[in-house]
Amino acid sequence: MLPGLTDELYALLREVLPLVPPAMSGAPEAAALVALGARELTGADLADAAPRDRDPAWYAALYDALDAARLPAEDLGALPVPLVDGRVVTGARGAVILPGGPAEPLGTADSLAAVTWARVVHPAAQHPLLDRAGARRVAAAELLADDALRAEVERVDWDAGPDDSDLALTEAVLAVAARAGAGGPGRPGPVGPSWLGALPVPGDDGALYPADELLAAAAPLRAALGDDHPYGTVDPEFEAHHSAEALRAIGVVWSFPVLREVLPTEPDVTLDGAEDWWEQLPAEPDELVAVRDLDLVEHWDEALTLLADLPGVLDDPDGYTAWWLRTYTPLGRLRPRTRRRSQVCSTPAPIPRRRACAPRCSRGCVRTPTRRSLWTPSPTGSAAPRPGRCSRRIARSRGTARRRRTGCEASTVLCWPRT
Secondary structure (H helix, E strand, O other): OOOOOOHHHHHHHOOOOOOOOHHHOOHHHHHHHHHOOOOOOOHHHHHHHOOOOOOHHHHHHHHHHHHHOOOOHHHOOOOEEEEOOOOEEEOOOOOEEOOOOOOOOOOHHHHOOOOOOOOEEOHHHOOHHHHHOOOEEOOHHHHHOOHHHHHHHHOOOOOOOOOHHHHHHHHHHHHHHOOOOOOOOOOOOOOOOHHHHHOEEEEOOOOEEEHHHEEOOOOHHHHOEOOOOOOEEEOHHHHHOOOHHHHHHOOOEOOOOEEEEEOOOOOOOOOOOHHHHHHOOOOOOOEEEEEOOHHHEOOHHHHHHHHHOOOOOOOOOOOHHHHHHHHHOHHHOOOOOOOOHHHHHOOOOOOOHHHHHHHHHHHOOOOOHHHHHHHOOOOOOOOOOOOOOEEEEOOOOOOOHHHOOOOOOOOEEEEOOOO
16 A cells, blocks of 8 residues: 555556555555555555566656655665666666657667667656656766776777677767757767777778778868878768768767867877977976877868867967977968058968958957957057968978878968967
């Protein structure tokens, strides 16, 4: 006998518990039944007795009924919870709830079924009662950064070759990444941790490659690279089934890859010229923010447009990216300090290059205050170079595909921060 038993809860549990009907579960009747030897149940008894073999929608109805009965959440520690991988676990504590819920499109739960690195509650069973019972709501991006997922990715054996289970892991990560949010039309959303780039993704030749070795079909980086770049292309059929945001989140290349590392202790040998940059630093940096593959660039007008859209990569004049551009391209050459900015920007340059640069020189890059400062004109006749001075790049191609450091084909104007 459960005091205050509702019709909904009785209908769900009468098959597994010999419950007294709701009509006889009021206070006067309950006291009489207890005097006659009936056992009074608690929320903990119901949680223990609830079946573990029902579908997620049944559990959602159970949570609704338990919530309506106002049973204490602390008594429901053994509540059965269905997960996206098909298991039903005991207890909500340790389970995670992703954004979404019962209104998610059909098939979403199936795509999440391979999420084995976390106990993700089935979307059809999500309920506020689970929050009170100990489940934790997490953003999709947080789930992508989980250390348990990193361990799963590191288990992919590229020497022996990825198998079907590894590709299923990729599908699961893409399903989570699809919930991480979009960056708007034509602007893919946030990129996930760099180690997700080791996930296997099919290329257009049918073989599996690490995600960060493949370009998306519409990647703007293609326009900046030479024809002999080392990247492959994502299989068109595979790409059609996943959003650009999700693919970019796992490392499929869209724009320049960016390496971010907090408190680095040594140069990253995968960066071109990293050892030389590191040696000239006065001290170890607090954070490494470095654009990769600058040595692959053949078309710098397109490359500079992409660099301007990458958050934070040009914020530090002493950072790797700024150093590389100053060292291996003629960006450090300033025009005479007495010339006005308008004169600098109006100096003849091949069209459309001058035309493409003019908006930056006249209006500035206004996406963030930091980048706006990079393009803001300095006062006329300043005593020393300041952020916003314009320098002319007259580039000449030199080197092979991996050493194409000054691969500009014509002159262009770039506003460059200098201290």
